[in-house]
Amino acid sequence: EAGDAPKAYMLEMFAYPSGRAHMGHVRNYSIGDVVARYKRAKGFNVLHPMGWDAFGMPAENAAMQNKVHPGDWTYKNIDFMRAQLQKLGLSIDWSREFATCDPAYYGLQQAIFLKLFERGLVYRKSAKVNWDPVDQTVLANEQVIDGKGWRSGAPVEQRELTQWFFKITHYAEDLLTGLDGLERWPDKVRTMQANWIGRSEGLQMRFLFNGEAPAAAPDGIEVFTTRPDTLFGASFIALSPDHPLSLALAEANPDVEAFRAECAQMGTSEEAIETAEKKGFDTGLRVQHPFIEGATLPVWIANFVLMGYGTGAIFGCPGHDQRDLDFARKYELDVTPVVLPSGEDPTSFAMRNEAYTGPGTLFNSDFLDGLAIEDAKRAAIDKIAAMGLGESTVNYRLRDWGASRQRYWGCPIPMIHCDTCGVVPVPEADLPVELPPDVSFDQPGNPLARHEAWKSVPCPICGKPATRETDTLDTFVDSAWYYIRFAAGVSNDPAERDYWMPVDQYVGGVEHAVLHLLYARFFSRAMRDVGLVDLPGGEPFEGLFTQGMITHETYQADDGRWVFPDDVEERDGALVERESGMAVTRGPIEKMSKSKRNTVDPEDIIARFGADVARWFVLSDSPPDRDVEWTQAGAEGAARFVQRLWGVFDGFPEGAAGEHNDAALELRRTSHKSVAAIEKAILEFRFNSAVATIHEWVAALRKAETEGDAYIAARHEGLSMLARCFTPFMPHLAEECWARIGGEGLVSAAAWPEADPALLVDDQVTLPIQVNGKRRSEIAVAKTAPADEVETLALADDAVAAHIAGKTVKKVIVVPGRIVNIVAS
RNA sequence: GCGGGCGUGGCGAAAUUGGUAAACGCAGCGGACUUAAAAUCCGCCGGCCGUAUGGCCUUGCCGGUUCAAGUCCGGCCGUCCGCACCA
Numbered sequence: 001e002a003g004d005a006p007k008a009y010m011l012e013m014f015a016y017p018s019g020r021a022h023m024g025h026v027r028n029y030s031i032g033d034v035v036a037r038y039k040r041a042k043g044f045n046v047l048h049p050m051g052w053d054a055f056g057m058p059a060e061n062a063a064m065q066n067k068v069h070p071g072d073w074t075y076k077n078i079d080f081m082r083a084q085l086q087k088l089g090l091s092i093d094w095s096r097e098f099a100t101c102d103p104a105y106y107g108l109q110q111a112i113f114l115k116l117f118e119r120g121l122v123y124r125k126s127a128k129v130n131w132d133p134v135d136q137t138v139l140a141n142e143q144v145i146d147g148k149g150w151r152s153g154a155p156v157e158q159r160e161l162t163q164w165f166f167k168i169t170h171y172a173e174d175l176l177t178g179l180d181g182l183e184r185w186p187d188k189v190r191t192m193q194a195n196w197i198g199r200s201e202g203l204q205m206r207f208l209f210n211g212e213a214p215a216a217a218p219d220g221i222e223v224f225t226t227r228p229d230t231l232f233g234a235s236f237i238a239l240s241p242d243h244p245l246s247l248a249l250a251e252a253n254p255d256v257e258a259f260r261a262e263c264a265q266m267g268t269s270e271e272a273i274e275t276a277e278k279k280g281f282d283t284g285l286r287v288q289h290p291f292i293e294g295a296t297l298p299v300w301i302a303n304f305v306l307m308g309y310g311t312g313a314i315f316g317c318p319g320h321d322q323r324d325l326d327f328a329r330k331y332e333l334d335v336t337p338v339v340l341p342s343g344e345d346p347t348s349f350a351m352r353n354e355a356y357t358g359p360g361t362l363f364n365s366d367f368l369d370g371l372a373i374e375d376a377k378r379a380a381i382d383k384i385a386a387m388g389l390g391e392s393t394v395n396y397r398l399r400d401w402g403a404s405r406q407r408y409w410g411c412p413i414p415m416i417h418c419d420t421c422g423v424v425p426v427p428e429a430d431l432p433v434e435l436p437p438d439v440s441f442d443q444p445g446n447p448l449a450r451h452e453a454w455k456s457v458p459c460p461i462c463g464k465p466a467t468r469e470t471d472t473l474d475t476f477v478d479s480a481w482y483y484i485r486f487a488a489g490v491s492n493d494p495a496e497r498d499y500w501m502p503v504d505q506y507v508g509g510v511e512h513a514v515l516h517l518l519y520a521r522f523f524s525r526a527m528r529d530v531g532l533v534d535l536p537g538g539e540p541f542e543g544l545f546t547q548g549m550i551t552h553e554t555y556q557a558d559d560g561r562w563v564f565p566d567d568v569e570e571r572d573g574a575l576v577e578r579e580s581g582m583a584v585t586r587g588p589i590e591k592m593s594k595s596k597r598n599t600v601d602p603e604d605i606i607a608r609f610g611a612d613v614a615r616w617f618v619l620s621d622s623p624p625d626r627d628v629e630w631t632q633a634g635a636e637g638a639a640r641f642v643q644r645l646w647g648v649f650d651g652f653p654e655g656a657a658g659e660h661n662d663a664a665l666e667l668r669r670t671s672h673k674s675v676a677a678i679e680k681a682i683l684e685f686r687f688n689s690a691v692a693t694i695h696e697w698v699a700a701l702r703k704a705e706t707e708g709d710a711y712i713a714a715r716h717e718g719l720s721m722l723a724r725c726f727t728p729f730m731p732h733l734a735e736e737c738w739a740r741i742g743g744e745g746l747v748s749a750a751a752w753p754e755a756d757p758a759l760l761v762d763d764q765v766t767l768p769i770q771v772n773g774k775r776r777s778e779i780a781v782a783k784t785a786p787a788d789e790v791e792t793l794a795l796a797d798d799a800v801a802a803h804i805a806g807k808t809v810k811k812v813i814v815v816p817g818r819i820v821n822i823v824a825s
Numbered sequence: 826g827c828g829g830g831c832g833u834g835g836c837g838a839a840a841u842u843g844g845u846a847a848a849c850g851c852a853g854c855g856g857a858c859u860u861a862a863a864a865u866c867c868g869c870c871g872g873c874c875g876u877a878u879g880g881c882c883u884u885g886c887c888g889g890u891u892c893a894a895g896u897c898c899g900g901c902c903g904u905c906c907g908c909a910c911c912a
Contacts (some may be wrong), residue, residue: 191829192907200911225912238912276910304910314912322826323910397911513907621837621850629837633851640864641850680841688838692849699849768845773893775845813892819844823892 001045008039009500010048011483011541013508013516017052017077017099021084023550023592023630024509026602027618031547031687032507033090034619037728038682040091041752047500049486050085050092052078054099055106055410055475063409064441070409071437074101084602088611089731091748096486100478101409105485107432108492109477110414114425115530121167124423127402128242131159136445137406138163158264163404164413164471168522172197172396174538175521184505184543186625189513196514198397202226203381204311205390207237207287210296214285216248221287221299224310224395228384229376232365233317233338235328237287237299238280242307249283249301256281256301263303278327279303290389291366302327310395318355325355338365339373401519403474406446408439410472418459418466427460433468446470479516480523483540484533498534506541513546545685548627550618552598554587562587562597589629600630612730613638619687619729641695642733645726648701649719649737656716658709665759667711670700671718672759678725679752687729694726716741721753769794770821771803779820787814794820 012032015025029050036048052074059070066073078099085092098105116122130139134152138161149156168175176197179190205228206220213220221237239246241263250257259281280300289295297315304323305314318328319337328335339360340346346363362368367383368376384390404413412433414426426433436454439447448454448470459466483506488497502524524540527533555563557577567578575584592599605614617638622628660668674697681690701718705711719741727734727747738747762783767790769777777799781790791812794800800822807824814820 186830188829188907195828195908198908198911202912223912227912278910302910304912306911309911311912316912321912323912395911397908510906623838626831626837631837631851634837637851643865684841686839686841688849692839695849766845770845770893778845811892813844815844815893819893821844821892 005043005045007500008036008044008046008505009483009487009503010036010039010046011486011503011506012050013506013512014051014053014479014482015081015085016056016058017054017074017081018058019077019080021081021602023600023602023605023618025085026088026614027547027550027624027628028507028509029085029088029090030615030618031545031624031685032505033088033092033615034682034687034728035505035507037091037731037748038679038752040748041724041727041750043751046091047487048090048092049096050090050094051097051482051486052081052099052101053475053479053482054078054101055472055478057407057409059409060407060441069437069439071101071435074099074409087606088602088615091731095490098485100411100475100482103432103434105482106411106478107434108485109411109473109481110426110431110433111428112481112527112530112532113473113477114414114428115532116166116526117425119526119530121170121526121530122164123167124162124164126160126162127165128158129161129163129402131157131161133157134444138402138404161404163402164415164473166401166403166477166522166526168401168519169396169398171522171525172199172398173394174525175398175518178521178537178539181537182539182542182544185541186510186544186546189510189517189544189546192513193518196398196518200226200395200397202393202395203228203377203384203390204393204395205290205384207290207297207315208389210286210288214245214248217245221245221313222311223313223315224393225315227317227320227377228380229362229365229368229371229373230317230320230338231289231291231315231380232362232368233319233336234289234297234315235318235324235334235336236316237297238302238305238314238316238327239283239299240305240307240312241301241303243301243305243312245313246301256283259301276303278323278330280327280331282331290384290387298333300327300331308399309397319351320355320357322355322357336364338362338368401474401522403477404471405474406449406470407472408435408441408447410475411478412448413469413471413473415469416457416459416466417469418462418464420464421459421461421466424460424466430460448472476515476519477523480519481527483520484524484527494534501533501535502537502539503541503543505543505545507545507547509549510546517541517544545625547624548622549591550630551589551627552592552600552630553589554596554598555584556587558583558585562595564597591627592630605635609635609639610642610732612733613642616642616691616730620691621688623688624685641698642730644702645698646733646737648698649723649740651706652715652719652741653712655742656712658711658713658716660713660717661710663708663710664704664714667700667704667714667718669759669762670697671714671721672755675721675725675753675755676760679755682728691729694722694729697722723747724750724753765817767794767817768819769797769800770819771800772823772825773821776800776803783817787816790814790816790820794822 010032012028036046040046054074059074062068062073063070113122132139132149132152132154134154135149139149139156148154176194176199179194182190202225204224206222208220241260246260250260280302283299283301285299286296287299289297316324316327318325318335320339335351337349337351339356340349340363341356341358341360359373362371362376368379371379381392412435414431414433416424416426418424436451439451441447455467455470457466457468483503484497484501487500520540524535525538528535528538553565555565555568557563563577563584568575568584569578576582577584590596590598602614613635617635618628620638621634674693677693678690701715704715723734723738724747731748734747764780765783766778766780768775769779777797779793779797781793791814804822804824809822809824811823
């Protein structure tokens with residue numbers, strides 16, 4: 001930080017300390033470092049911190065397998081990985097480093113939790129969760145694979161548990177509209193978040209029972225629909241098997257209970273849902289149609305209605321919803337089309353096999369007849385509202401965030417359960433609630449739940465014996481606000497925090513497009529609203545860049561084993577495994593993964609080629625948002641270039657100096673243009689283009705004359721600029737080169753070179769000449785030559801003359817400095 | 826099913842206001858140096874015809890707009906990713 005310079009908060013997603021850095025880390029942090037170093041050279045105050053996302057299951061798994069404490073395992077991994085990252089020469093402020101498992105960090109997190117609790121943004125409720133009976137913990141949806149626990153492989157059970165929730169739905173609308181302002185985010189991520197939030201406008205309304213209402217639903221059945229225009233096509237009501245009315249009916253009727261059990265057995269996996277048959281149970285109840293006097297609709301329980309969305313009940317309109325149509329056909333319910341596609345005749349229109357969801361005009365619909373869909377929606381809503389049966393509503397797909405985990409290695413939830421006072425927050429003075437170190441992992445389940453000494457605590461209100469909450473927070477909470485903690489610095493200073501926030505540029509993988517990035521956007525808003533950060537817009541990350549993966553070829557032996565590429569060799573034109581001689585086939589190029597044995601260890605690469613080569617290669621070939629394939633040949637090419645680059649600097653005569661004059665103007669132009677091109681490419685995250693420009697620039701410097709004052713001066717200027725331009729990419733080599741040509745201080749601290757605008761334009765340009773759109777010749781003209789002069793020159797060109805011979809010139813288009821096109825026939 | 830991305834040489838890719846398609850790199854080929862090899866250096870490298878100057882074709886496919894289309898518009902095909910019984 002120095003003076004009034006503008007600030008740039010650069011952040012890459014912090015790492016999970018799994019044990020060793022992988023090439024994905026190298027790419028992620030190299031990308032971020034290029035921008036951070038560039039910003040520093042441009043005079044910005046730059047914050048570029050690093051830390052560790054250190055809580056989570058792998059530490060507990062290691063504890064179970066190797067009898068090490070999760071904390072020891074984690075901090076040992078952090079030490080190793082920090083050393084690895086430091087070898088890469090990243091311009092990181094390590095003084096701000098922390099791990100989320102540091103009590104100092106999670107203590108602050110507990111304080112935030114309590115603030116949000118006070119504000120009603122955290123609450124407790126009973127909900128259905130995925131329960132792994134072997135690991136004895138709740139699993140997130142994404143940890144359930146084909147209905148089984150991702151780690152234990154045991155079939156996951158649905159359990160009703162009391163859990164802590166973050167009220168992310170409070171911000172549903174703001175999280176959605178906020179996306180529009182995130183102009184430096186990829187559209188893909190914005191779209192994914194918008195879909196995840198899933199806003200839909202519609203009507204929430206009641207259907208009244210025909211006859212006596214059951215006790216469980218005295219006011220009728222509440223449904224949500226986005227198609228109130230199709231009410232005249234309604235032919236049934238369907239309840240979720242988990243709807244309160246279904247539950248009530250099941251208690252009285254074993255057949256209903258049997259049907260519910262059948263539905264519960266159905267898998268929740270993708271293909272199970274895709275192939276699942278529509279199934280229903282007729283309750284015998286009937287409700288009144290709101291618009292048709294005397295008409296009634298049967299009430300069914302149906303397996304395809306979700307309790308988690310809307311009201312858990314729908315009205316079925318088979319004419320215009322495919323699921324409803326499948327259901328109606330199966331149980332022989334009425335099918336009445338009410339939207340007529342344009343060009344169809346209402347008297348002869350026949351239902352096809354597919355429900356019609358396109359545009360059209362209402363028919364078979366009394367007062368809605370003849371209206372377009374949108375108008376009919378409004379008319380139907382108005383009428384329902386006038387009848388007092390409902391009103392227009394907005395529904396979101398987004399659910400509140402269930403954050404309780406029955407694990408040890410996480411942030412303890414700072415709550416105490418007292419038989420007298422209920423759930424009581426831990427007083428702020430008692431924070432942090434630290435994890436007890438003396439735990440054992442010899443039994444499944446949460447060690448905190450059986451740690452009596454830790455659990456037992458007097459109630460902060462009444463002082464009677466009480467017990468601590470033993471659940472810990474989902475690790476996504478830890479990463480939802482760490483960037484705010486970084487900004488506050490070592491002393492946790494609010495002024496500093498508010499100075500740096502928001503993050504100007506965030507860099508990470510797309511795999512976090514929804515979960516982490518949505519939770520972070522929620523947390524920054526919630527923290528703002530309880531006064532924990534000054535962030536008017538609420539958005540934590542102004543710019544987001546999602547980098548691609550690193551891929552590598554795979555090899556598979558005939559017995560199915562994956563084989564390390566290094567262990568494959570060619571014998572008599574066939575691929576074999578070196579040790580066994582077994583035949584091997586080349587597999588697809590895939591994301592590096594341990595299971596496919598196609599990883600490359602950054603340690604090996606750094607040891608063999610150096611950190612700069614590793615950085616250069618991962619930035620060279622592909623645009624950073626695309627996947628890049630790691631190849632041995634590519635790394636060797638990068639290493640060759642490093643040698644060549646050093647050679648240009650090393651070849652410069654020591655202590656040489658010269659005066660600029662026009663003799664070396666072209667070389668100077670190349671240098672100044674290159675500076676501008678590299679700068680533009682960095683700003684646009686087109687590092688591969690920056691690399692290409694550096695290649696061309698180096699080639700030009702190598703070819704340049706070595707004798708003469710003007711050339712010596714131009715070369716020195718070029719080398720000085722070049723060293724500063726490639727510093728963000730290869731900082732170590734850049735320091736050597738800078739020192740070699742007598743640069744002052746560290747090149748890492750040097751200012752970005754200024755390109756002279758006068759040297760960015762040529763006096764002469766070569767214009768291509770087209771005849772009827774085909775390039776036929778080119779002419780060299782002065783940059784400022786007037787169009788009519790260019791036209792005359794073009795028409796006088798020999799090759800052009802040959803192509804227009806015998807034709808009439810109809811038109812000549814001269815685009816100054818670009819092209820000339822002659823239209824002739 | 827819904828939403829989004831991508832399709833350019835043998836490969837990774839450039840061409841970012843519609844204006845010379847294939848910059849730069851990798852692989853390959855030829856040459857120099859060397860007893861030889863490696864390294865290094867020089868040259869060639871989209872396809873077809875031609876000794877050559879050069880000509881024709883070429884950005885997934887079909888059509889359109891334009892003096893001019895990889896780029897814009899319409900319709901297909903392929904591929905990857907995300908979400909998904911969301912009413």
